[in-house]
Amino acid sequence: MNTREVAEIPTGPVPVPSVVAELAKGDDITPVWENELGGLTFRLDARIGGSRYVKWVAHGTPEIDLAAEADRLAWASRWVRVPRVLGQGSNAEGSWLVTAPVPGRSAVDTRWLADPATAATAIGHGLRVLHDALPVAECPYTWSVADRLARADERIADGEGPGDWFPEHRHLTVAEARGLLDDAPPVDRLVVCHGDACAPNTLLHDDGTFAAHVDLGSLGVADRWADLAVAAWSTEWNHGPGYDHLVYAAYGVEPDPERIAYYRLLWDLA
Template sequence: MSRPLAPEIPSGPVAVPEVIAALAGDDAVTPVWCNELGGLTFRLHGTGGVRYAKWVAAGTPEIDLAGEAARLAWARRWVPVPRVLERGSDAEGTWLVTEAVPGRSAVDPRWSADPATAAAGIGRGLRLLHDALPVDRCPFDWSVERRLARADERIAAGEGPADWFPEHRHLDLAEARGRLGEPPAIDRLVVCHGDTCVPNTLLHDDGRFAAHVDLGSLGVADRWADLAVAAWSTEWNYGPGYDGVVYDAYGIDPDPERIAYYRLLWDMA
């Protein structure tokens, strides 16, 4: 997940876990991402090409790299996603190594300078994913019911309005949870990406969609679970005014009720 003000591209030294150093061998190791839960991504670059290695410390149940590996292996039969090269775990943590795929992240400076083109590529890429992945063959679930269980876990752990996005902090906990208990009717069931924040779309240099990355939450859900967050995240990375570009490129009109619901669910779950 990518929230405003959360650590993203590392700005200082990052300790390289021993297993990542061992996997790299003689390759150069460059930290490229740090998510808000402490998960790290490294670029391994050498004479054999480029690989990406994710690592998460043991005891971080929110990040399931084994589950992501299974989802990538399933999805790549129909859509462009990274190929899994290796995965494993030890007492220190879990890791996942994938092959590099063509394209630049939509938060690359190339796209921060041209956010309208990037937002359109995100919308088109999301539509491609929703149209291509077969719901009836998907073994993974990202339903409201499953996500509500996670929301309740966070509430039980003491999280509340102070931990939410500014758009939702005016709600008290009981009111917000009550809203989640009344989901809108399903518009269209699809296989959702599960984390459609801007960095997780790769684009070719001409703005065409290239690939999706970070599919650790992929599963069947209403398409608005993806759409609402994809458009919302353009505000965090590009500033206001590009959410409509995502919807237009996807080929759909905004649905205020579903957008509001799935953004609140994202925030709380």
Template sequence: MSSRPANSEVPTGTLRVPGIVTALAGGAAITPVWRNELGGLTFRLDDATGGSRYVKWIAAGTPEIDLPGEAERLAWAQQWARVPPVLDQGANAEGTWLVTAAVPGRPAVDSRWKAEPAPAAAAIGRGLRLLHDALPVDRCPFDWSIERRLLRADERIADGEGPADWAPEHRHLQLTEARALLDNPPAIDRLVVCHGDACTPNTLLHDDGTFAAHVDLGSLGVADRWADLAVATWSLEWDYGPGSDGVLYDAYGVDPDPERITYYRLLYDLA
């Protein structure tokens, strides 16, 4: 549920429910809960006994979302971290889907937390630190390295993406200038297993403001912890407005690192 300032949102108005989602529901009530900037949809399925599941669906031919890969990452991470258990995963000519069990908590972009950003930012920071400390780097089969991500950046550039597609903070850069900056990464601070999209909506919080779980781990892999931290604090600005980043850093237990923040935000934007 990336919170990049594009078209990620809770769907409103009429929405066509993919046929496979209706089939998977099997009579359960279907509620759209999220649409990302690539058109991927997430639905909550509520059955008559009070049980809930979530279905993520993405249209066929959308290369940036790998739901089979996310299913693998969730199954691996579940051994050490609070993430949704995988119930089903599949594909047909129309698209690909992933079904997960519901876990306690509400997304940190819930209106409750937009009204109380400080405790939410602290919980996101603590949750991210828990994830980084719990997942074993030496046992992780997934890579989120700079080298791998630069390959994706180059693919997007080759497809014609440029400054107009970037966040406002980067649109002053020329394409060649921005790409050259990415060829000079800062030294690794600490390798961890990163979330891969540590944006505000991807942390769930309990009603008392404590961390509940992480969701949307399709890019999970080994990288410098600042690849997550830079994006987590950037996302706070998009969802809560300025002023909460220091709370997250304090809760995580780290001082801001301007060089790494700048680099990893640009990498996130281009890749």
């Protein structure tokens, strides 16, 4: 099974890490998300009103760096609406990030799963807002092809292969896939990319307009197609086929098949 397809809202009991219980200080704890690497997000609801969110990941999960995400959120918050950081820390069991809530519902909330065209449009528009607002010249973070290829090589060395990839790429051998990634297309437009522009990380207002972004742990400078290709692809995973064109249209760009194919393969391997 492709373990990259199991990020979801938990449907069964979720063990609460001890630090999350300590941070709650008696507030109600509700698990709201589990990603494909085992990272958990909880909502803490105070009995007198108000809520906070806690992301937690076990120690030794290199793909998730919550300290780096806290830094990126603080930087990006000067220009765009993202969660405000309330605290961050780590211990021998894992690391955590506490943030304030932001208005909106995820594009994979049941409301927007029932209205995929609105969700896809908001995803595309929200990505354009992010790319236009964040200043490349002032960004201290990168999400470069070179860095991501290094990660792809690490995963290949660890034994990952076609069985771990999405169906679109499973016909390739490891050598074929890695060879295709050596031929990166020229950069179309450098922007500060979200880094994980999948549908769940866009929030919508109740009127269907874009509200905010969450989960910016990989934010950094890259070609805008590194975000666009995956944002549109993710509508297929979450809303079904036939809505990717709405992402591109709302962003204001025509689909670029070469860059879409390249950055989807890079996403899969890296």
